[in-house]
Amino acid sequence: MAKRILAIETTNHKSSINKQLVDFATSLLDGSESDRIDMIPYDMVLFSSDKHRDDGVPGQAVKFREMLGVYDGCIISLAEHNGSYTAVFKNLMDWVSVLEGKVWQQKPVLLLSTSPGKRGGATVLGVAENYFPHMGAQVTGGFSLPFFHDAFEEGQGIIDQKKLAELTEKVAEFEAAVLSF
DSSP states (O other), X not given: OOOEEEEEEOOOOTXXXXXXXXXXXXXXXXXXEEEEEOSGGGXXXXXXXXXXXXXXXXXXXXXXXXXXXXXXXXXXXOOOBTTBOOHHHHHHHHXXXXXXXXXXXXXXXXXXXXXXXXXXXXXXXHHHHHHGGGGTEEEEEEEEEOSHHHHEEXXXXXXXXXXXXXXXXXXXXXXXXXXXX
């Protein structure tokens, strides 16, 4: 039976470059099935302990946690806002963490990031590589693609051969971890 991968694009922007990157990464999977989500359905009330106490956990956060349970691993492409996670993604993690402290349920996770600039979202990627293990992710690797508009062509994918080889290797390592999970 094929393993199931959840591909997550972490912004509520409808035409995000991180959405293109995570879609391309899942095209490199060898035998695993994947589904992709973005954050548009998870744009919910800002987390606070008062809201949690008074209103409980929003249904979207409960559904996200349940959805994570049916997948064998995640490929997450992190959009970077001011050097960190997007507000909508951080808010979702905050809400899910009150349901289950280990949000990523000890599953293999491959972290990606891209941006139009030379750092390729490297700051948010570094933050995630350090933080996600505390949230129950078995991080198998990270990949940053700088200068997205020069390095990626729609319909073709990553055109920089060195970066393509790097991502292909990271996806293979991730998939091997999923198979042994």
